[in-house]
Amino acid sequence: MDENNSKTENILRAAEGIGSSGLSLLVGLGLWGLIAATFVLGAVFLFLNDGYIYNKENCIKIEKIDGKTYKVNSCKDTVIELKS
Secondary structure (H helix, E strand, O other), rough: OOHHHHHHHHHHHHHHHHHHHHHHHHHHHHHHHHHHHHHHHHHHHHOOOOOOOOOOOOOOOEEEEOOEEEEOOOOOEEEEEEOO
């Protein structure tokens, strides 16, 4: 039994050495891991959607203003006059 007790005591001493600083290190690493995972998932989402968070459908409209025809792209905020 003495041998088992000494093994247990060694394990408990090792755990005591880790203590709260080891726990705080693990918690800190876990938080940084969550932050990194959120950043990576956000970057992947933006890459797959060409940098747009919103839907790109119906962005381009043809409008007549003062007798001139314009191509209006509301997604890129551009206006181009069309020549007839």
